[in-house]
Amino acid sequence: MSCCGSPRLAVREFPVPFDTWWFRLPRFEHERGSAAELLPDFQGKEVLLTFVRPEYYQIAYFTEKGADPRLRAEGVERFRERVARLRPQYADRVDEITSMDDLHLLDVRLNRLAGDWHMAGLLMIGDAAHAMSPAGGMGINLAIQDAVAAATYLAEPLLEGRVTSHDLARVRRRRRFPNVNGVVPARGGRSLIVIQSNTGKLYRIRLATRDVSEIPLKGGPLSSGDSITPVSGDRLLITRNVQNQIVTVRLGASGASVTKVYRDATFRYPTAAVVHRGRLLVPNSQFDKWEQDDPELPFTVSAVPLKNVLGVR
Structure with a gap:
């Protein structure tokens, strides 16, 4: 079973205008309390999205699709300035971004397998079948739902050693309308x-x-x-x-x-x-x-x- 990547299968791509850089900044002791908040910041075309965790801030910086090489070439100091400008609260901790290696690129994709989700001995689910935007956790939610559907339809055939192409196709029929x-x-x-x-x-x-x-x-x-x-x-x-x-x-x-x-x-x-x-x-x-x-x-x-x-x- 594959949940990431679609080897040798035709994929239909849909345009996505942005990628995201993910990184963390510390949450100081006096700031701790409520968690699971979402803090957006907008300036022109720039977006900074903060997920408040108990002991740190998980942050997504949205950038134009394909801009990763250019932004990395600008260097870490320039990126620290971007973050501090978008959310001044972080100005006293942006030095925690020690190098551009601390920024993890998510190449945002939106696509669908053009045909079947399976081949002999292999079933595609999650991003391997239909990559989604990370907004609102849609990708992980769809992957979990795909896994539940696969377990529902395949558990009995697997236990009995009789999985067929028809069984695998049932998963796609159930999950191809996310x-x-x-x-x-x-x-x-x-x-x-x-x-x-x-x-x-x-x-x-x-x-x-x-x-x-x-x-x-x-x-x-x-x-x-x-x-x-x-x-x-x-x-x-x-x-x-x-x-x-x-x-x-x-x-x-x-x-x-x-x-x-x-x-x-x-x-x-x-x-x-x-x-x-x-x-x-x-x-x-x-x-x-x-x-x-x-x-x-x-x-x-x-x-x-x-x-x-x-x-x-």
């Missing part, structure tokens, strides 16, 4: 309707059997689908963040179809939607500010008439 963002129960409660954000495809997951089937979508796919909001009858609202859209989809017996695409000038990379007193409330994430500048504060929520979104009178 970036499902929108999830709602279907009418009757026997299945879930989900959208896979990177492909924009709709799927139905039957709760009793965990079987997954694609829902044919006329007018799709709806890439960057970030949430699903059920409304009256058989209609769903799908929020598309990059496109600044709310899309109405009608479910039918044999598939689904797009019936309305709604845009509003106030949308700023919407990520969710909720119906409240005849209006649709839509939080604006400002994802576009990640690479360019600090987000505009305060964050906003757009409020638009639901009838306009649905295209009804």
